[in-house]
Amino acid sequence: GQQVMQIPQYQHVQEGEDFTTYCNSSTTLSNIQWYKQRPGGHPVFLIQLVKSGEVKKQKRLTFQFGEAKKNSSLHITATQTTDVGTYFCVRGAQKLVFGQGTRLTINP
């Protein structure tokens, strides 16, 4: 299956700053899932987006699915050290296809 492209690959921020990672596909996605993997840990499911233009919030995290269902974003407001990790957007189809992810590091 075709991977989704995720940018940036790495992001370093000061604690308290906002963070955004973007996910792009050349083809229309039936749905997109987001996972977080902490250093030394395993991927943990965060959310699934299905509808065009969908926006979902989880505390300081805001997830969006584009109108054309070809892109998605994850925005974290006022990062905390607990947000450190790699965030993956995952194309959902017959099987999940993980991209490279965005690795977030934070200066306390």
Added chain:
Amino acid sequence: ETGVTQTPRHLVMGMTNKKSLKCEQHLGHNAMYWYKQSAKKPLELMFVYNFKEQTENNSVPSRFSPECPNSSHLFLHLHTLQPEDSALYLCASSQATGNQPQHFGDGTRLSIL
């Protein structure tokens, strides 16, 4: 506690050894997966089992041999591995295959000497 338990957590083996990785899920899911995660590559899907039947083999070398005796247990038998097989091996499960959210175990960190 994810509901997916993998053992062992760490494994060091020589290229001529035979070992097995074990995965058990307590979530009542019907699909189970093996993934390989290397330092410089995205998470790679290896095998998919649905109702204990293998539905996907992602061109994995035969030195990796999966076994799924029931929907709750998944094994990965290893023999004559190569140094490039050193990686984190993750097991996951989901209610069904397709675009269902997956629950991952903590993984087995495998080092091949």
